[in-house]
Amino acid sequence: MDLLSNLALGLATAATIQNLAYCFAGVFLGTFIGVLPGVGPLAAVAMLLPVSFYLPPETALVMLAGVYYGAEYGGSVASILLNIPGTPSASVTCIDGYPMAQQGRAGVALFSTAMASMFGALFGVAVMVLLSPKLADFALLFQPAEYFSVMVLGLVAASIVSSSGAVRGLMMVCLGVLLGTVGIDVNSGETRFTGGLPQLRDGISLVVVAMGLFGISEVMVSLRGATQSYAGKGLMGSMFPTAAEWGRSLMPAIRGSLVGSFFGTLPGTGQTVASFVGYAVEKRVNRRRDQFGKGTIEGVVVPESANNAAAQTAFIPTLTLGIPGSTTMALMLGALMIHGITPGPRLISEHPELFWGLVVSFVFGNVFLLILNIPLIGIWVRLLRVPHSYLYPTVIVLICVGVYSISNSIADVWAALAFGAIGYALRLFRFEPAPMLIGFVLGPMMEEYFRRAMLLSRGDPGVFVTRPGSAALLAVAALLLLATVLPWKQWVTRGVSAAPSRGQG
Amino acid sequence: MRQLTSHLGPLIMLAAGLAFAIGAAATLDLGSLRRMGPGAFPLLVGSLLAILALIGLVQNLRHPMEMNRADPMAVLGVTGGVAAFAFFTPLAGVLPATTLAVLATGSVIPGFRWPHRIALALGVAAAVWAIFVLGLNIPFTAVRGL
Numbered sequence: 001m002d003l004l005s006n007l008a009l010g011l012a013t014a015a016t017i018q019n020l021a022y023c024f025a026g027v028f029l030g031t032f033i034g035v036l037p038g039v040g041p042l043a044a045v046a047m048l049l050p051v052s053f054y055l056p057p058e059t060a061l062v063m064l065a066g067v068y069y070g071a072e073y074g075g076s077v078a079s080i081l082l083n084i085p086g087t088p089s090a091s092v093t094c095i096d097g098y099p100m101a102q103q104g105r106a107g108v109a110l111f112s113t114a115m116a117s118m119f120g121a122l123f124g125v126a127v128m129v130l131l132s133p134k135l136a137d138f139a140l141l142f143q144p145a146e147y148f149s150v151m152v153l154g155l156v157a158a159s160i161v162s163s164s165g166a167v168r169g170l171m172m173v174c175l176g177v178l179l180g181t182v183g184i185d186v187n188s189g190e191t192r193f194t195g196g197l198p199q200l201r202d203g204i205s206l207v208v209v210a211m212g213l214f215g216i217s218e219v220m221v222s223l224r225g226a227t228q229s230y231a232g233k234g235l236m237g238s239m240f241p242t243a244a245e246w247g248r249s250l251m252p253a254i255r256g257s258l259v260g261s262f263f264g265t266l267p268g269t270g271q272t273v274a275s276f277v278g279y280a281v282e283k284r285v286n287r288r289r290d291q292f293g294k295g296t297i298e299g300v301v302v303p304e305s306a307n308n309a310a311a312q313t314a315f316i317p318t319l320t321l322g323i324p325g326s327t328t329m330a331l332m333l334g335a336l337m338i339h340g341i342t343p344g345p346r347l348i349s350e351h352p353e354l355f356w357g358l359v360v361s362f363v364f365g366n367v368f369l370l371i372l373n374i375p376l377i378g379i380w381v382r383l384l385r386v387p388h389s390y391l392y393p394t395v396i397v398l399i400c401v402g403v404y405s406i407s408n409s410i411a412d413v414w415a416a417l418a419f420g421a422i423g424y425a426l427r428l429f430r431f432e433p434a435p436m437l438i439g440f441v442l443g444p445m446m447e448e449y450f451r452r453a454m455l456l457s458r459g460d461p462g463v464f465v466t467r468p469g470s471a472a473l474l475a476v477a478a479l480l481l482l483a484t485v486l487p488w489k490q491w492v493t494r495g496v497s498a499a500p501s502r503g504q505g
Numbered sequence: 506m507r508q509l510t511s512h513l514g515p516l517i518m519l520a521a522g523l524a525f526a527i528g529a530a531a532t533l534d535l536g537s538l539r540r541m542g543p544g545a546f547p548l549l550v551g552s553l554l555a556i557l558a559l560i561g562l563v564q565n566l567r568h569p570m571e572m573n574r575a576d577p578m579a580v581l582g583v584t585g586g587v588a589a590f591a592f593f594t595p596l597a598g599v600l601p602a603t604t605l606a607v608l609a610t611g612s613v614i615p616g617f618r619w620p621h622r623i624a625l626a627l628g629v630a631a632a633v634w635a636i637f638v639l640g641l642n643i644p645f646t647a648v649r650g651l
Binding site for chain 2: 165177188405410420450
């Protein structure tokens with residue numbers, strides 16, 4: 001089948017009334033939840049995951065994908081208006097978005113965010129369409145050793161982004177992998193680390209860990225600062241950028257999308273890296289670099305296009321390798337597996353309607369996002385003026401109800417509370433919980449492939465470095481680690497500032 | 506004292522790594538290199554965590570990373586809210602538990618007046634009923650005994 005007939009198949013799947021309706025509902029609910037400060041796409045997808053169990057797989061995925069990029073957009077709204085990033089990736093948008101809002105240009109910032117998001121997303125979809133089938137063919141050559149090494153690379157990449165340093169990030173990854181071993185070992189049937197609790201035999205639920213680590217601990221951090229509302233902050237002003245700003249935004253949007261598409265495909269790195277690197281690159285190449293950080297439109301366009309391109313291309317490794325590109329993708333993977341579909345190199349050939357339907361629905365979803373948001377920007381702004389003392393208790397209840405509704409289990413609610421406390425303690429000690437969740441998701445798969453690779457090599461651990469594919473992946477991981485250890489950053493900055501600061505050491 | 510507490514983070518990680526590694530070695534079958542048992546992978550990763558924690562400790566001795574300040578009242582409020590939900594849902598149903606959870610969490614927010622707290626609690630319960638029971642048909646016991 002060629003590309004056109006594939007896309008026609010996708011259109012036939014995505015353009016049913018039911019799928020369009022759920023796509024729209026997903027985008028709307030996602031934006032609504034994502035606007036709430038501190039609640040990112042991860043929590044939004046986690047909250048709506050139980051709902052998707054009642055839908056057919058294509059519809060479920062279409063809706064969750066809508067929630068995902070809706071929440072992503074909603075997070076940017078909170079960043080621009082309040083300087084509170086809902087997600088780490090949105091924190092880059094704060095740098096220029098918030099100054100724009102303070103200058104009374106919040107409307108322009110929000111409008112260009114919507115445009116840049118759509119541009120980046122459509123760019124990412126195009127990359128996905130062209131690349132996925134090829135990568136799937138290539139991935140058929142992968143053996144367990146390569147799968148293991150891809151995951152090592154993903155985990156290393158996820159941990160070195162951690163703001164508290166690579167060593168602490170790696171510790172979090174290991175802790176997550178270890179938590180993933182709790183429950184029955186699939187190979188031997190033995191239970192591990194359950195402490196005799198029967199509730200732990202099936203392992204710890206991903207939704208419980210995600211809601212606890214991110215939702216509950218986030219509210220613990222922000223709750224008591226909740227007295228003020230943000231009324232009056234950030235005037236809307238006109239929504240439309242000037243003609244000059246349109247012109248200045250095009251190239252940054254393309255560069256941002258390119259960077260984003262690249263980083264999205266790497267397992268484990270995802271949007272945060274994409275938006276940071278996109279911003280950093282733009283700051284180097286843009287002629288107006290001295291305006292960055294003072295509220296320039298390019299500073300909003302770049303991270304948003306990078307972030308949304310990455311959000312789409314993150315589906316490439318998720319669907320073709322079965323390796324989630326980000327924490328949110330891990331939840332999507334979970335949703336597919338609940339429907340009995342195992343993502344992997346054969347997904348595209350065995351479930352073409354699912355894959356191509358999803359691709360086409362991405363296009364619809366992003367268009368909906370734009371149509372929905374231009375008139376609704378005013379409503380999101382008003383939602384943010386609700387005092388936070390009303391929002392946080394509501395968020396806590398939504399988390400409780402969401403966790404409870406997965407399997408009507410009170411034990412899950414207690415477990416989420418325990419993870420909330422763990423997440424809070426980790427933050428106190430300056431550990432970042434995000435790499436832990438990726439470790440938790442990839443851990444069980446990693447162990448599986450590790451043991452299988454060792455079995456195939458008859459117990460020779462050299463297999464990971466003698467197979468060229470695996471060796472190359474591990475070499476990249478090692479280089480990434482080395483880059484954080486070597487003092488090249490200080491070396492560069494010292495080189496730059498050598499002349500004036502000489503004599504001070 | 507601040508110096509000491511800042512080392513607590515890596516020390517806890519060291520303890521966690523050792524606990525998993527020793528637990529795996531002591532209670533689970535390690536198997537052979539070719540056919541690994543259930544204990545082999547946790548032993549490896551647990552040891553790796555312990556080693557990383559030692560490196561982190563050394564880093565911390567050289568450049569101590571200060572702890573963030575804790576807010577016990579916020580922790581208490583959120584814990585109280587979730588606990589109220591978990592405790593009262595089996596006894597009274599989801600909606601009464603929701604009301605109590607909102608009140609518990611809301612009660613630690615300074616300057617949030619009681620009439621507002623009660624109004625929010627009732628409003629959220631109504632919204633939960635509308636969305637989850639009416640809209641999504643999730644089989645909850647909304648109010649026990651009804």
